[in-house]
Amino acid sequence: xxxxxxxxxxxxxxxxxxxxxxxxxxxxxxxxxxxxxxxxxxxxxxxxxxxxxxxxxxxxxxxxxxxxxxxxxxxxxxxxxxxxxxxxxxxxxxxxxxxxxxxxxxxxxxxxxxxxxxxxxxxxxxxxxxxxxxxxxxxxxxxxxxxxxxxxxxxxxxxxxxxxxxxxxxxxxxxxxxxxxxxxxxxxxxxxxxxxxxxxxxxxxxxxxxxxxxxxxxxxxxxxxxxxxxxxxxxxxxxxxxxxxxxxxxxxxxxxxxxxxxxxxxxxxxxxxxxxxxxxxxxxxxxxxxxxxxxxxxxxxxxxxxxxxxxxxxxxxxxxxxxxxxxxxxxxxxxxxxxxxxxxxxxxxxxxxxxxxxxxxxxxxxxxxxxxxxxxxxxxxxxxxxxxxxxxxxxxxxxxxxxxxxxxxxxxxxxxxxxxxxxxxxxxxxxxxxxxxxxxxxxxxxxxx
Ligand code: PHE
Numbered sequence: 001x002x003x004x005x006x007x008x009x010x011x012x013x014x015x016x017x018x019x020x021x022x023x024x025x026x027x028x029x030x031x032x033x034x035x036x037x038x039x040x041x042x043x044x045x046x047x048x049x050x051x052x053x054x055x056x057x058x059x060x061x062x063x064x065x066x067x068x069x070x071x072x073x074x075x076x077x078x079x080x081x082x083x084x085x086x087x088x089x090x091x092x093x094x095x096x097x098x099x100x101x102x103x104x105x106x107x108x109x110x111x112x113x114x115x116x117x118x119x120x121x122x123x124x125x126x127x128x129x130x131x132x133x134x135x136x137x138x139x140x141x142x143x144x145x146x147x148x149x150x151x152x153x154x155x156x157x158x159x160x161x162x163x164x165x166x167x168x169x170x171x172x173x174x175x176x177x178x179x180x181x182x183x184x185x186x187x188x189x190x191x192x193x194x195x196x197x198x199x200x201x202x203x204x205x206x207x208x209x210x211x212x213x214x215x216x217x218x219x220x221x222x223x224x225x226x227x228x229x230x231x232x233x234x235x236x237x238x239x240x241x242x243x244x245x246x247x248x249x250x251x252x253x254x255x256x257x258x259x260x261x262x263x264x265x266x267x268x269x270x271x272x273x274x275x276x277x278x279x280x281x282x283x284x285x286x287x288x289x290x291x292x293x294x295x296x297x298x299x300x301x302x303x304x305x306x307x308x309x310x311x312x313x314x315x316x317x318x319x320x321x322x323x324x325x326x327x328x329x330x331x332x333x334x335x336x337x338x339x340x341x342x343x344x345x346x347x348x349x350x351x352x353x354x355x356x357x358x359x360x361x362x363x364x365x366x367x368x369x370x371x372x373x374x375x376x377x378x379x380x381x382x383x384x385x386x387x388x389x390x391x392x393x394x395x396x397x398x399x400x401x402x403x404x405x406x407x408x409x410x411x412x413x414x415x416x417x418x419x420x421x422x423x424x425x426x427x428x429x430x431x432x433x434x435x436x437x438x439x440x441x442x443x444x445x446x447x448x449x
Contacts, residue, residue, distance in 0.1 A: 011076065011338070012169030013245050019174040020250070021258045023327070024233075024242050026177040028263035029184070030324030031112055032231040034317055035292045037267040038274035040223055042285035045215030046207040046275065050268075052216055052224040057264050060440055061228045063432035064396055065239055065256045067403040070414040072243025073252065074407070078334035079237025082244065087406050094398030098237030099335045101391035103351070105236065106328040107358035108383050110161065113321035114153030114363075118143055119293065120314035128297040128310055133283070140293045145367035154359050157318075161325040162352035165333055166345050169245050173326055180319050187316040188269050194309060195273045195280075204279030208271050225444050226388065232263055233327060235392030235399075241331045252415050253423060266320075273313075292317070329355070393445040397438045404433030 014020035041049040075082035079095030122128050122139070130136060144150055164172045195201060229235050246252070274292070277299040278285050287295055296313065300306035329352060336347035361369060365378040374382040403411045412430070416423045423429075 011245065011334075013247055014174055015170050016174075017250055017255070019170075019178060020242065020246055021255055021262075022181045023173050023177040023323075024239065024255065024259045025262040026181050026320075026323030027233045027238050027242065027327030028231060028259055028324075029181075029266045030231075030233075030320045031109065031116075031317065032227065032324075033263065033267040034270040034273075034320055035112075035289075037227060037231065038270045039288055039291040040227055041208065041271050042275060042278070042291060043288060044220045044223055045212060046285070047210055047212045048215035048220055049224060050208065050271065051211060051213070052220050053228060053267075054264070056221075056224050056228045057232070057260060060225070060432060060437050061232050061234070062256055062260045063429050063437055064229070064234045064400060065232055065260055066252065066415060066429060067399050067411070067433055068234060068237070068239030069243035069246070069252045069256055070403060070407070070411045071399065072240035073246045073248075073250075074410065074414045075240075076244045078244065078338045079240045079331065080335055081338045082237075082240055083402065087402070091398075091402060091406070094395055094402065095237055095240070095335075097391050097398075098235065098240070098395045099332055101236045101387045101395065102238075102328045102331040103355055103358065104383050104387040104391070106161075106325055106332075107355045108362040108380055109321065109328065110157045110325060110355065111150060111154050111359050111363045111380070113157040113318065113325055114150055114155075115144065115293065116314050116318040116321055117156060118149065118153045119297075120311055120318055123297070123300075123307060123310035123314055126307060129301050129307055131298050131301045133294065133298055136294050136297050137290070139297075140290065141366075144363075145370075147364065147368050150363045150366075151360060154363055155356060157322070157325065158352055158356045158359070160322060161329050162348050164322075164326050165329045165352075166348045168344055173330065176326070177323055180323055184266075184316055184319050184323075187312050188266065188273075191273045191309065191313060191316070192269050194303065195277045198277060198280040198303070200280035201276035204276030204285075207279060207285065208275045222444055222447055225440060226393075229392055229396060229441075230388060231267060232260065233324070235394075235396040236328065237331050237395065238327045240399075241334045242327065244334070248417070251417070251421055253421060389445070393441045397441050397445070400433045400437040400441070404430060404435075404438075 071082050075085045077085055079098045080092045083091035083095045164176050166172060196205065233239060275285060278295060281299050281302050283295045297310055300310040303309060332351045333344060333347040336342040336351065337344055362380040362383055365380040370378060372379060377385060412426050
């Protein structure tokens with residue numbers, strides 16, 4: 001039986017505003033920004049995708065971020081406990097779906113996180129120093145199809161994640177994000193400078209930055225909306241959980257603005273690294289998910305000091321993935337710590353182990369278990385589909401409706417620290433939570449089914 005929920009100082013609190021912002025930005029900035037965003041932009045007309053994505057992030061995206069933070073800080077609980085405390089009834093189910101999504105997404109996210117470590121190691125050993133796309137393709141398929149190696153890296157990745165979460169909110173999450181995130185920004189800037197100064201980068205820059213409204217279609221909008229939620233870590237209760245460790249005096253409006261802005265900036269830089277480089281060397285920008293792992297090593301091999309840049313790039317991707325993985329595990333751990341009175345250590349180890357095991361079939365679905373399909377999808381794809389196309393949108397709709405209709409004025413009071421901070425967009429925000437957000441997300445949900 002769950003004991004009385006843990007509240008107050010015993011749960012932990014961010015030490016500084018900057019610590020919180022870095023941790024939340026670390027959650028948002030991940031594989032979604034540096035791997036997923038560039039290939040989606042490449043497939044969806046470059047600048048067309050960028051335009052739609054920008055519009056969505058700074059309207060619906062930031063509104064939902066505010067909604068999660070308001071719920072989290074008002075309740076100071078994990079996603080399930082937060083809904084129970086603020087309203088009860090069937091609402092905790094919304095939080096529960098978020099916790100479930102945490103289990104599912106982290107299990108395969110960690111598999112991809114493992115690939116990035118494997119690639120950083122390969123790059124350091126010089127194994128990627130070839131310009132032959134076919135050879136690089138086979139390096140990738142061999143790695144992911146191997147029955148043992150990716151599982152070992154998946155284990156390493158989960159062990160790192162667990163190790164940091166065990167340390168707790170300050171000593172673990174806040175401290176490590178303060179080191180890892182700035183490191184990531186530095187590597188990112190170096191790579192942007194390298195990419196945009198390549199001979200022939202101009203066509204890629206034009207593709208990415210010269211406005212092209214003709215290529216905006218329904219598919220672009222749908223992909224951009226789904227990408228915005230994934231990238232901002234919305235729909236899993238991540239921001240509810242991180243918000244629950246925020247002090248009353250903090251300015252949530254400013255925090256949400258910073259986190260959204262940083263996340264956007266890194267995705268924008270991801271595109272600025274990948275697209276000019278791909279064009280400079282004549283690769284296909286629409287190559288899809290393989291773009292990072294197959295095409296970029298070839299790009300690096302073409303560059304002076306390419307090996308160094310390859311190591312830097314995959315290290316960066318691994319760091320970004322790790323700070324996101326931490327936030328997913330934290331959602332799950334917070335639930336067991338708050339509601340089941342588990343110690344942080346036990347919850348981290350047990351949940352981490354379960355997630356590792358769940359990830360095994362996802363990893364093997366690129367090799368030994370490739371033939372096992374659920375509704376025509378491999379297990380990896382089925383898990384991604386279930387979580388990203390079903391659970392995340394459902395939770396986001398629940399969050400928006402809860403804040404818009406159930407919390408009402410209380411949510412605005414939370415965001416303005418009881419009226420002491422100006423919030424000129426309060427009415428627009430409420431409209432977004434009541435109608436626009438839920439309708440747009442419902443549309444993505446239905447069109448994805
Ligand atoms: N936002 C992370 C990324 O872009 C992924 C993530 C999703 C993290 C949901 C937490 C919750 O990679």
